[in-house]
Amino acid sequence: LLVQILDTIALFLSRKLAEIGFDLHFKTTVGDNTGRLTAALEIAAGRADVIIVTGGLGPTVDDITRDAISAFTGRKMVMDNQLFSRIAGYFKKRNIEMPENNQLQAYMPEGATMLENRAGIAPGFIIEHNSKIIAVMPGVPSEMHPMMEKSVMPYLLEKFGPAAGVIKSKVLHVVNLPESVIDEKIEDLFRSLANPTIALLAHQAEVDVRITAKAAGVTDADEMISKVKAQIYERLGDNIFYEDDETLEQKVAQLLFDKKITVATAESCTAGLVAFRLTSVAGSSGFFMGGVNAYANSAKINIIGVDEEIIKIHGAVSAECAADMASKTREKFGADSAISVTGIAGPGGGSEEKPVGLVYIGVDINGEVKTHKYIFPGSRESIRVRAAQTALLCYYKESKNA
């Protein structure tokens, strides 16, 4: 409860349960205390048919989930020999002596169904107890996610059938419009709709519009969503660039693959963020030639080849410099196109004429160069994140139309 991290586990589980139409009614967080976890299990069993527990399956003394499950169900923990050999093998393979603690992880409650852990040591398990289903998984997301998807969800569907109906969501990512303007444009949909519902969520450089439909089946839900989606596209279409888990870099990558264009980057204030995002897409070596993080003016001049006169006359943070950075970078890397970013991320370095947040973005496509000027609000981090996001957007729009 004191752990100073955000609860991404609950977020994942609520989405996955919605996908298969299970209503999530309560979410409870309990500290590493066997008595309190046992009490929480008792309360959960009194108000739900399925209980999902995550975390506390590690090898240390504060991993109390096995004990609590044992106390709650009255079942003994028994050593699973096969599991023990597997855990021992894990350490042997890595040439590490198996710590005695890890033996703990070879114990399972009597009668439990073991759930394979594809990414770590501790398996999960499912127990059916007094006609309640208790699924227990590790708390590490990389271990828990596949276990939920490959084992727990199929188990629940097998047990209860797909009859319960589904809840589906679609997220439209709106960029370059403030939340209040979006709100005004679709306010009537908000008010009139009970199902699907619409919700807004503002981020640093975009606003998510989430449409959620509850229906008997997936087809019905999809149909309900697509109707509302069409209405929202009518009003906000120009500013919706991607949906659901799609990312802007994926959209850019797809466009570059389709058009067979290569790209290079020249970044000052974002210092690599645009390049890093572009290359987050698998296969990006097919379109990304490389980039220069030209922080110092000497780097802009010596490495990219920016005209020294331009920096002298207009300064490094100027449309002229952004343009020259883009075109020289395109040439230098032998790319079809280039993106450049130069700006003042702060907190220092601003002036009345050139305030903190001032950013110029340059896009060169086959020798045709355009520049864009922005003044971004917020912290150093926020300015850099927005600058990279906006650079990718500018580039996307222009290479799409090129």
Added chain:
Amino acid sequence: LLVQILDTIALFLSRKLAEIGFDLHFKTTVGDNTGRLTAALEIAAGRADVIIVTGGLGPTVDDITRDAISAFTGRKMVMDNQLFSRIAGYFKKRNIEMPENNQLQAYMPEGATMLENRAGIAPGFIIEHNSKIIAVMPGVPSEMHPMMEKSVMPYLLEKFGPAAGVIKSKVLHVVNLPESVIDEKIEDLFRSLANPTIALLAHQAEVDVRITAKAAGVTDADEMISKVKAQIYERLGDNIFYEDDETLEQKVAQLLFDKKITVATAESCTAGLVAFRLTSVAGSSGFFMGGVNAYANSAKINIIGVDEEIIKIHGAVSAECAADMASKTREKFGADSAISVTGIAGPGGGSEEKPVGLVYIGVDINGEVKTHKYIFPGSRESIRVRAAQTALLCYYKESKNA
């Protein structure tokens, strides 16, 4: 429960309660359903002295907190005339006709103490019921945070006195050691200590060791923490690089400022992440000269100046290439030192000899070059994040000793 956002509210409340020495034992999330919220209040009253409720105070039909509180306490909701005029004034000032729904927000449970909302319409309130304290606040963080700090925390301190003491935490970030090894090295501390307690939390490229002390006052808590901290440093000191909210890039930056060293980067698979992290520190233009994200071999050869023969003989992912990238980059940017990263982030591109995850890191300090070989597990993203983290670590160690 379906809202696809992270629960920052719980995180905030757990920290604030710890600050004033209140033990948080349970956290429950309930959907917008009056019956279920009322039931959750009943459970909470059975296991805690103070219940904090957030959210559901808006003007819409799914804002059910007022009704649930009324049902649970058996108190009527009464219109507060002063509050009504204030809400009406809010709309009048903005030249908006007051929606009928907003009248709802002028109702308070009989006998409740109203809590001022400095950032929005709906006030919060506190009720004392059957010797339990129930504090209700809006769910919007910008409204809830000041209400918690200015109203609820003082109320709780006033009521229970400062006798309950404080809870303080310190986090030591341990890198380059697996969780199980850390566990073994400090296991006896885990077992023997009830206060302070020690907890481990594994991340992608590091493990956090959190020491939490409960004491009568801040000084006592600090003293308790520092004793345990010294013991942990004795055992893990070589692998502890930063504490609490400090970051690795801050440590590197501080070292570079202190030693007056400049640095440049040459990144292949991390494509800018090392440069981006280094420049996240304000004032980084004082030490960061720039970098090249040399994705294509042509970029490594033409922009950085890597010897073509080296790539032909050893390949781009090799110790030799990492070394040449570092030394050529240092020269090219006129820097005192350079960091290079070259590897296979996957999912494609791996072979038996050079598997996905293979990463070479080069560090050149004043012409002295060292390389390091790693094989990182996990996804493309995980490999890139670990590679950048490890590159910064290698660089930190070597520039510290240089």
